[in-house]
Every structure is written in C-alpha cells, then in structure tokens.
Amino acid sequence: MPLPAELHRELAALLGEGSGWLTDPGERLAYAYDNSRREAVPDAVALPVSRAQVQALVRACFAHRVPVVARGRGTNTTGASVPVQGGVVVSFERMDRIVEVRPGDRCAVVEPGVLNGDLxxxxxAHDLFWPPDPTSAAFSTIGGNLACNAGGPRAVKYGASRDNVLALVAVTGTGELIHCGSATTKGATGYDLQRLLVGSEGTLALIVEATLRLTPLPPQRRAVRALYSDVASAAQAVARLMAQPVTPSMLEFMDADCVRLARDVGGADLPPDAGALLMIEADGDAQTLPHAVEALLRAAGGDGLVALDDAADDAAREQLWAARKALSPALRTLAPGKINEDVVVPVSRIPQLVDGVRALAQEFALPIVSFGHAGNGNLHVNILFDPADAAQAERAHAALARVFALTLQLGGTLSGEHGIGLAKREFMPHAIDPPTLTLMRGIKAVFDPAGILNPGKLLPRRDPPSTRSEHPGA
Incomplete structure (x- = not known):
C-alpha cells in the first residue's frame, strides 16, 4: 500500500527528497534486508540528521498510522530491522556524531549511528573502552547494539549493552521526546526506563542519543587455552572458573565438532583427542595479572584435562585464539545455510544442552555445532543445512524448535544477545507466561499507542504460536 500523498509531501519537505527522503525502488531495496537474509521492501527510507527531524517524522507517521522501523547497519540476525509491514525505515547512518567524551565521568555521549568500532x-586516546564487543563491532552501530542488548566475549566480566548505558534520549511512538536515566553511575529516581528501552528492538521508542558507561582499558591481557576430553569435563571447569574470585575477561567454549572443524578445516594446532575447548582470558596490570592467571590455571585443571596452554605474550595469545577465529570460515564448508541461535542456560547445565543438541543432530540428520560464551551460559547453536533442499530446510526448522524447547526445559532463555525479532517471536509464549506477556503488551501500548514502531517484531501474534521459526524457506 503506497504512502499517503500528504505524508510523502511532508516528509520530503522535512528531509529533502532524494537525499534524506528516498522513494526510488533501487534505493529502498538497499534497506529491505538484514543479516538474517529476510527481505521486505519499505515504502520509503528516511535519513534524519537530528532528533528534531526524528520527532517530526514519527509524529507525521503516527498521524497517518504508518509503520516506522529503526535501522542501524542491518547486522542483526533475527530480522528485527526488516520492514515486514512496509512503511518508513528510519536509518540513523547520518546521526553518527560522538557528541562528547568525558573521561572524568567515565562516560561518552553519542548518536545512534556511531559505529562501535569507531567509538x-x-x-x-583516553585509555577507555565501551565493553560490548559483538562480532560485528567494526560495522554495527551503537543504536543497533542497544536495540538488541548486544554483548560479546567480554560480557562475562563487563556486562552487555544494558549494563553499560547510563542514559538515553528517545522518541516514542507518538513523537514525544523522553529522557531516561542520568550521567551518573548511581540513581534511584523513578523507573529504570533506559534499561527497559535497551533490548526492546525499536518497538517502544527510537533512540536518538545515548550516554554510555565507559571502563578503563586494562594495561595487559593474557590468554589460556584449555583442552578437555569431553564436554562434561569442560563444563565442570567452567563452574570452577566462575566460582573462584578472579572473573575472567573472556571465557569461550567450543564443542568437539567445533574443535574438529578448527583443526581439520581451519588448520588450528589442536590434538585429535580434544573433546571440548575453553579459551580463557584475564586482564589487569603487571602486578595483579600473574596472580589472576595463576588462579585461572588452577581452576581450569582437573578431571578430563588434555592440555593447558598459557600465552605469555601478545603473539602467543593471538596464536591461541587462532582456533576460535578459524571456526566461522570452517562452518561454511559443511553447508551453505546456517541457523545460528544464541540460547542461554544456567552454566551448570551446559553439558545437558550440548548433549541434547548432539542428540538432535543425530535425530534430524544434520550437522549442529555449539560454541560461545560459556561464562554466562550463552551458547551459539548452529544448525547447518542446504536451503535449496526442501527436506533439509524442513528438518532444520523442526530441529530449531526442539533446541528452544530443550533450552527452556533446562531453565534457560531464548536469547542472550541477538534478540527476538522475527526469528523467535512465535516462541515467546513458551518462554514468557501469559500475565507477563499481557504486561509487555501494555507497556508497548503506552510507548506506542498506535502500534507503528517496528510492528510484527518481538511480541508474538495473539493467535496460538506456531511450532516453527520464520526463517527463510520456512
């Protein structure tokens, strides 16, 4: 359905037709998809340069009941930024200013289009960093990171996006400008709305400015690679590592299939008898780091340990990380298609999750490999298949539903850092009870009474949930 002519004229005048307001089919197509490979062409694309423009366009869309979908760089994997109901995609690529860095307050004020890597x-230069470090950090935006509560390997020690935001300025679904939080590390003044908006995937408000909590850069880092005979031994080591006083700055897990792929395809130097791998990293200063590493080495030892390698310098650390870096390219050799979901379970239940996933791989006759952030139980379960093979695609989506069911059975949750988007929204009733979903819908209605902000995402349909995901080919 085309946009109302009055709305088109108003927004073309506001943003500049052909520059900040795009309606050419070829230009709109560039904003139709994200890294989930889903696609839906918007009716128009807005490229605002100020919060005032964002307010004005949302107010205009609210008046005409036209959907508004916020977009960073489209790196998310859940379809969260795909405009499935058409309307206007609001790309924040021109709102990319680092407004202020305040080292004394350990905070930075940024617009949503700033790239994580650029920040x-x-x-x-200030010996500071912002802890969230997703794989896409070099080309994902801060606004996108906040929208899905991005994390990354450092989250085990420093937290995800929600833990590292102090304040937000945002535009609601009626075009109202709201200010949430403050540039202080303590606050007890009303509801914690900034943390509510983080992870809401643009369904409640459009973030136009963020005040981020910064952390001093550690002077030194050291890595330890621990190889185990089986997953159970590795999981027991994770429990020991997380129980002792030294929190690792990274704690990454690879199952036996990942280890084999990294060795046989990626060329990583790994022994054939390794059934699981932990990459452990510590950071600190020259005085405290050796003691931290010693504590981590002690905790990593125990039953099932095959090998324990300590990298004493940066070159050795990079060599140890080579196995992890070789993994993603190696996965592409198994199948052209991949469903990568980031489920979370209590750390003590990682063995049951991995064992259950292996059983599903046998049942559905598909390669399924697991790796990820063991320190907080956040594993990336990768179901590999050929999308051109209808039978394989059918089995892959059936296996995905079973992975989610297993995760919830183990007391886990559907996502740790990717979000819900389209991919998991129909599984939400299995993860969230009806009264809580009703409350979530009520909150959505307060922020977005006309339901124009990113419709069709995160919250499930009100009809009975399907047993399958909305992945391409489903």
Missing amino acids: QAALQ
Whole structure:
C-alpha cells in the first residue's frame, strides 16, 4: 500500500527528497534486508540528521498510522530491522556524531549511528573502552547494539549493552521526546526506563542519543587455552572458573565438532583427542595479572584435562585464539545455510544442552555445532543445512524448535544477545507466561499507542504460536 500523498509531501519537505527522503525502488531495496537474509521492501527510507527531524517524522507517521522501523547497519540476525509491514525505515547512518567524551565521568555521549568500532578507536586516546564487543563491532552501530542488548566475549566480566548505558534520549511512538536515566553511575529516581528501552528492538521508542558507561582499558591481557576430553569435563571447569574470585575477561567454549572443524578445516594446532575447548582470558596490570592467571590455571585443571596452554605474550595469545577465529570460515564448508541461535542456560547445565543438541543432530540428520560464551551460559547453536533442499530446510526448522524447547526445559532463555525479532517471536509464549506477556503488551501500548514502531517484531501474534521459526524457506 503506497504512502499517503500528504505524508510523502511532508516528509520530503522535512528531509529533502532524494537525499534524506528516498522513494526510488533501487534505493529502498538497499534497506529491505538484514543479516538474517529476510527481505521486505519499505515504502520509503528516511535519513534524519537530528532528533528534531526524528520527532517530526514519527509524529507525521503516527498521524497517518504508518509503520516506522529503526535501522542501524542491518547486522542483526533475527530480522528485527526488516520492514515486514512496509512503511518508513528510519536509518540513523547520518546521526553518527560522538557528541562528547568525558573521561572524568567515565562516560561518552553519542548518536545512534556511531559505529562501535569507531567509538572504541576514539576512546583509546583516553585509555577507555565501551565493553560490548559483538562480532560485528567494526560495522554495527551503537543504536543497533542497544536495540538488541548486544554483548560479546567480554560480557562475562563487563556486562552487555544494558549494563553499560547510563542514559538515553528517545522518541516514542507518538513523537514525544523522553529522557531516561542520568550521567551518573548511581540513581534511584523513578523507573529504570533506559534499561527497559535497551533490548526492546525499536518497538517502544527510537533512540536518538545515548550516554554510555565507559571502563578503563586494562594495561595487559593474557590468554589460556584449555583442552578437555569431553564436554562434561569442560563444563565442570567452567563452574570452577566462575566460582573462584578472579572473573575472567573472556571465557569461550567450543564443542568437539567445533574443535574438529578448527583443526581439520581451519588448520588450528589442536590434538585429535580434544573433546571440548575453553579459551580463557584475564586482564589487569603487571602486578595483579600473574596472580589472576595463576588462579585461572588452577581452576581450569582437573578431571578430563588434555592440555593447558598459557600465552605469555601478545603473539602467543593471538596464536591461541587462532582456533576460535578459524571456526566461522570452517562452518561454511559443511553447508551453505546456517541457523545460528544464541540460547542461554544456567552454566551448570551446559553439558545437558550440548548433549541434547548432539542428540538432535543425530535425530534430524544434520550437522549442529555449539560454541560461545560459556561464562554466562550463552551458547551459539548452529544448525547447518542446504536451503535449496526442501527436506533439509524442513528438518532444520523442526530441529530449531526442539533446541528452544530443550533450552527452556533446562531453565534457560531464548536469547542472550541477538534478540527476538522475527526469528523467535512465535516462541515467546513458551518462554514468557501469559500475565507477563499481557504486561509487555501494555507497556508497548503506552510507548506506542498506535502500534507503528517496528510492528510484527518481538511480541508474538495473539493467535496460538506456531511450532516453527520464520526463517527463510520456512
């Protein structure tokens, strides 16, 4: 359905037709998809340069009941930024200013279009960093990171996006400008709305400015690679590592299939008898770091340990990390298609999750490999298949539903850092009880009474949930 002519004229005048207001089919197509490979072409694309423009366009869309979908760089994997109901995509690529860095307050004020990698580079001059470090950090935006509560390997020690935001300025679904939080590390003044908006995937408000909590850069880092005979031994080591006083700055897990792929395809130097791998990293100063590493080495030892390698310098650390870096390219050799979901379970239940996933791989005759952030139980379960093979695609989506069911049975949750988007929204009733879903819908209605902000995402349909995901080919 085309946009109302009055709305088109109003927003073309506001943003500049052909520059900040795009309606050409080829230009709109560039904003139709994200890294989930889903696609839906918007009716128009807005490229605002100020919060005032964002307010004005949301007010205009509210008046005409036209959907508004916020977009960073489209790196998310859940379809959260795909405009499935058409309307206007609001791309924040031109709102990319680092407004202020305040080292004394350990905070930075940024617009949503700032790239995570660009922010980190700017903060290095102040010996500071922003902890969230998703794989896409070099080309994902701060606004996108906040929208899905991005994390990354450092989250085990420093927290995810929600833990590292102090304040937000945002535009609600009626075009109202709201200010949430403050540039202080303590606050007890009303509801914690900034943390509510983080992870809401643009369904409650459009973030136009963020005040981020910064952390001093650690002077040194050291890595330890621990190889185990089986997953159970590795999981027991994770429990020991997380129980002792030294919190690792990274704690990454690879199952036996990942280890084999990294060795046989990626060329990583790994022994054939390794059934699981932990990459452990500590950071600190020259005085405290050796003691931290010693504590981690002690905790990593125990039954099932095959090998324990300590990298004493940066070159050795990079060599140890080579196995992890070789993994993603190696996965592409198994199948052209991949469903990568980031489920979370209590750390003590990682063995049951991995064992259950292996059983599902046998049942559905598909390769399924697991790796991820063991320190907080956040594993990336990768179901590999050929999308051109209808039978394989059918089995892959059936296996996905079973992975989610297993995760919830183990007391876990559907996502740790990717979000819900389209991919998992119909599984929400299995994870969230009806009264809580009703409350969530009520909150959505307060922020977005016309339901124009990113419709069709995160919250499930009100009809009975399906047993399958909305992945391409489903």
